[in-house]
Amino acid sequence: ERDAEPRFHVDGAVVPASEATVSVRDRGFRYGDAAFETLRTYAGDVFEWAAHADRLRATCDLLSIDHGLSDSELRRRIDETLVANDLDDAYVRLSISRGVQPGKLTPQPDVTPTVVVEVDALPRGGLEGESVWDGPATLQTVKTQRVPDRAIPARAKTHNYLNGILARLELRIDGPDGPETTADEALLLDADGAVTEGATSNVFFVDDRALHTPSLDGPVLPGITRSVVLDLAREERIPVNEGRYTPDDLRSADEVFLTNTTWELRPVSKVDGIEVGGGPVTPLLSKLFDARVEGEYY
Ligand code: PMP
Numbered sequence: 001e002r003d004a005e006p007r008f009h010v011d012g013a014v015v016p017a018s019e020a021t022v023s024v025r026d027r028g029f030r031y032g033d034a035a036f037e038t039l040r041t042y043a044g045d046v047f048e049w050a051a052h053a054d055r056l057r058a059t060c061d062l063l064s065i066d067h068g069l070s071d072s073e074l075r076r077r078i079d080e081t082l083v084a085n086d087l088d089d090a091y092v093r094l095s096i097s098r099g100v101q102p103g104k105l106t107p108q109p110d111v112t113p114t115v116v117v118e119v120d121a122l123p124r125g126g127l128e129g130e131s132v133w134d135g136p137a138t139l140q141t142v143k144t145q146r147v148p149d150r151a152i153p154a155r156a157k158t159h160n161y162l163n164g165i166l167a168r169l170e171l172r173i174d175g176p177d178g179p180e181t182t183a184d185e186a187l188l189l190d191a192d193g194a195v196t197e198g199a200t201s202n203v204f205f206v207d208d209r210a211l212h213t214p215s216l217d218g219p220v221l222p223g224i225t226r227s228v229v230l231d232l233a234r235e236e237r238i239p240v241n242e243g244r245y246t247p248d249d250l251r252s253a254d255e256v257f258l259t260n261t262t263w264e265l266r267p268v269s270k271v272d273g274i275e276v277g278g279g280p281v282t283p284l285l286s287k288l289f290d291a292r293v294e295g296e297y298y
Pocket residue numbers: 038164197198199200201202221222223224225226259260261262
């Protein structure tokens with residue numbers, strides 16, 4: 001079935017990907033006026049669905065996108081798309097835009113949302129499993145500043161990803177055979193030079209066996225993988241600190257890793273070209289993450 005054209009969910013109907021289109025007047029396209037979630041499924045079940053549903057609702061509330069769809073209706077559309085594509089271990093993208101409205105920039109209260117579910121195959125990954133990535137990542141601090149919370153709250157996961165796109169573009173250089181990247185992930189700092197997060201990931205480091213990650217007081221997306229990893233660390237009695245850190249803290253750390261829904265835990269081997277030593281904590285947390293997935297879904 002995997003050779004067949006993927007099928008996506010658009011405004012209540014499952015359609016072939018080539019027919020999955022939205023209006024050029026859609027505000028998601030015009031202004032990035034949309035909320036979304038990236039999810040994954042293990043054995044056909046959405047990982048941390050409640051947390052994703054909460055974050056999506058928080059984003060829609062913040063944007064005043066009153067879409068009128070229940071969490072269970074959204075979940076039903078995801079499940080329907082998975083079945084239509086015969087997928088068990090999948091990447092899922094759920095987006096809700098403010099849709100098409102009369103007038104220009106000013107949002108109108110009446111919302112006919114555009115709701116899209118896209119899916120793709122995503123085999124299980126992680127340190128021990130079948131790898132979805134090519135080994136440890138490299139991380140590079142960029143000049144692009146993380147959008148401050150008072151401009152666009154970081155807890156809102158919206159279609160506006162220009163901040164991360166500009167950060168990733170900084171990593172692009174001209175190689176002999178075309179564009180190359182100087183690192184796998186861009187590290188964004190706030191106005192005062194404190195570490196915030198990667199373009200699409202949260203960042204952690206380990207020093208003297210204690211785990212550190214930038215606190216959510218700064219402009220940091222409350223990553224669902226971040227939250228699971230913090231829980232696992234606390235259960236394992238690993239000291240956990242959520243604080244303010246500099247790129248130097250990462251460059252001199254014992255271990256550095258990134259988290260997001262698709263990467264799960266992704267070890268980092270270099271920060272700004274400086275080698276980061278390995279250690280026991282990242283593999284341990286990765287193993288605990290795998291065990292949790294194994295226990296809950298298989
Ligand atoms: N920060 C940003 C900016 C992201 O786009 C993502 C990916 N959604 C994350 C962090 C990680 O979040 P999660 O673990 O929920 O995927």
